[in-house]
Amino acid sequence: MIIKGDRGIIGSIAAISYKPKEFTYELITYRPENEWNKNKREIDINSVIEFENKYFPYVFENIDYIKKYLLISPHGTDPILYGIRGIDANILLKGLNEIITNDKIDMAMIFKTNQATDDHINSFSNYFYQTTEIEGEISKIDNIRGGDVIINVNSSTIIVYKETGELNIASKLLKVGDTIRVVGAVKPSVKYGKIIEAEKIEVIKLNNKIFKNPECPKCNGSTESLGKGKGFRCKKCGYRFIGEKKLKEIPRELTLGIYQSRYYRHLSKPIYLNLIKENNLNIDIINNIIKYLVNFKNMYTYS
Known part of the structure; x- marks a missing residue:
């Protein structure tokens, strides 16, 4: 057995003992040990795009379509070749044959994860560096120079950064009197003391009447x-x-619903995703995964 790292081992032990109510899968492929020191990985981006377009939303967040950038592979010197995310383990297994790479694959594993589950949200926490959610009526809103938006709800100050893309665009259409629910990370701020960096906003009620x-x-x-x-x-x-x-x-250019940052943390749940419930994971699925990966290992092991 090869053990590498320190905090990673602690995290692995914590992951083994943790049982999320909802979960996703990640298929991770590994390179032969003699290629761990290579930074570059040769993965055909078009094959990944085709794979995700074919099986979406059962696979997701494997491509940045705006920048045309792969999200599945690391860039450092480590054993991982790529990892693809999804909610159907059987479809993820197909990626082994459909994603094209010039790199050698030594082995593959499927992990049950809490990625894309909103598992990081702590509704009762308002401590720094925790992710919280608040709901209330907007009392003040300002579009500040540079493109960011500052929103005041109850006693909380929320910032929606320009870089959040569609979320920032939607936030500029909000008005005083609108009722929203905000999910975001609590951060210290020199100007505001404490601020919530919005990653998701649900518009619950629009104030469409004015005097x-x-x-x-x-x-x-x-x-x-x-x-x-x-x-x-x-x-x-x-x-x-x-x-x-x-x-x-007055007519509004905004509709009720959830708006999400273009780029978000790996635990944030995409608004289009229906997650797997714990009681939907059965032994037949597990056995099928094991058989497939054993066969794959026999077929693709390199000497």
């Missing part, structure tokens, strides 16, 4: 307020009158 100044009774022009209790003045004809603001429904 607007009444129209001018003489020319139907828009008006401006002269101050509390002093009435209004028409911007077009100058007519002054006493009136009240009217409640008006």
Whole structure:
């Protein structure tokens, strides 16, 4: 047996003892020991794209389609060639034949993981470097220079970074009075003391009603307020009158639902994913995985 590392061993022991309520799989392939010191891995990106497009969403997050970048392989000198993620172990096994690589594969294993399960969320924690979730009505929102968005909900300050892509775009369409649920990491901040870095926002309720100044009774022009209790003045004809603001429904460019960061942590659950429940893992699946991997080992072991 080869044992390498220190904290990794502690993490491995913790993983063995941990039982998530929901889980995913990861198929990991390993290189022969004489190639562990190679940084470069030769994996055909088009074969990975074809594999994911064919079996999505049973396999996921193996390609960055925007940057056209492989997410399945490390870049250091270690035994791993690549690892593909999914929720169907039998489909992951097909990747051994469908993903094209010029590298030698010495062995492969399938791991049951808590990746993409939202297992890192601690709803009751507000400590630094924990991932929490809060729900409430937006009291203030600011688009700050550079593209980031600052949102105040209850007593919490949330930041939605420009780099979160679609999540940042959606956050710019939020308004005061909207009700949202935010998932994000709690971080220290020089300016705000404590801030939540949003990775997911669920829009629960949209505030689509606002109070607007009444129209001018003489020319139907828009008006401006002269101050509390002093009435209004028409911007077009100058007519002054006493009136009240009217409640008006406005169209919104945002819909109810969940918006997620373009790039997120490996524990974050993609919004399209239906996870495997613990009671759905049966012995037949396990036996099938073992048989397949044993046969693969016999076929592809290199001397």
